[in-house]
């Protein structure tokens with residue numbers, strides 16, 4: 234087996250049994266990155282020297298018998314995570330020279346377990362997008378078909394896992410940015426409940442929606458990564474102080490008697506036939522495994538995209554006010570302070586980011602605040618209530634992740650509304666603040682991966698992971714590899 238195709242557990246046992254050293258594994262990954270990057274473009278920065286130094290330290294730990302599951306495992310993370318001493322751009326020109334003085338908690342936790350950082354992954358600028366085409370550092374291509382997008386905004390995080398450029402990665406999900414690229418690239422991606430994972434050191438897009446989560450080759454790896462990054466962080470007051478279960482331990486409990494809701498609003502007439510077929514087959518698989526299905530309704534689903542684009546843009550317009558050329562990144566030459574602000578921001582931000590700042594500023598402006606922003610907050614509560622009321626009767630919900638498989642590069646760049654509609658099935662989960670996972674559930678006729686979404690109750694990632702694991706054990710979709 235190729236080292237670059239291994240799961241965390243597979244590589245861990247090879248390292249522990251001394252069949253392989255972390256330096257060898259890391260070198261193999263760096264070679265792999267070199268050979269496929271010209272076709273895929275997952276990375277903004279490759280940290281080869283740092284990776285080899287971390288691998289050497291990991292090998293010493295392994296030799297001393299002090300190894301954790303992650304010791305010596307080569308990972309990569311989205312460029313939205315601050316990394317001490319390592320360039321962090323968030324996909325934007327405005328941060329082209331930004332080297333942070335500290336690291337995000339989620340990465341520090343992985344690093345503390347001995348993980349090796351291969352580099353920083355491409356993404357849509359400031360995590361705004363669904364196709365990875367809005368990055369200032371070039372597009373990322375889908376390893377299954379390089380004429381297609383990998384999804385976004387964590388497109389590099391998904392493509393790197395699918396192309397064998399990292400054993401696992403971290404992404405962020407504000408409206409679908411972990412689940413949708415995971416679905417398009419055939420990997421597992423989990424958006425934890427809001428508050429489950431610290432956002433400290435994660436560049437903010439929409440603070441009430443952003444969450445950090447893993448993208449992996451299988452559900453067991455996903456459970457392992459979540460177990461490490463989850464938990465209260467005194468540096469993020471929105472991270473919740475609730476116990477983190479042993480996710481790996483409950484994976485094998487099965488789904489017998491589990492009640493799975495099928496929200497009718499997610500099985501719409503316009504659904505791509507390949508996606509519909511994959512969902513039907515998944516339902517059949519779960520039935521065979523002993524799960525029960527319940528038809529449910531989340532009546533405010535139709536309002537989710539509009540609500541999201543008011544709240545997310547409003548928060549973004551406020552969060553992105555800090556990029557003024559004074560303290561971070563790009564600073565334009567100008568004669569006076571106001572000109573410096575204007576020029577730095579005009580030159581530093583891309584078109585999609587500017588569009589969002591303008592939309593958000595408008596929604597927050599006096600006179601429109603009540604009509605748009607406050608109204609959107611009220612609708613958000615209705616959407617949240619839909620989920621909470623339904624979860625009284627079901628354990629999890631099953632839906633598609635995206636209405637279609639990956640689309641072609643360039644297909645939606647000039648039609649923002651079409652682009653926004655890629656996230657109709659993922660956005661409501663962020664508005665409700667609950668957790669959901671995407672996992673491989675089939676392929677389209679043209680060979681593109683299709684993901685299945687399992688939505689769980691707040692802080693019940695355990696049941697989502699357990700249900701995902703049962704599905705994975707009963708199917709072989711996750712074993713197929715992109716032939717890049």
Ligand code: GLN
Pocket residue numbers: 360361362363385386405406407408409410411438545656
């Ligand atoms: N595509 C959505 C957006 O552009 C979601 C992005 C995300 O989850 N970060 O806002």
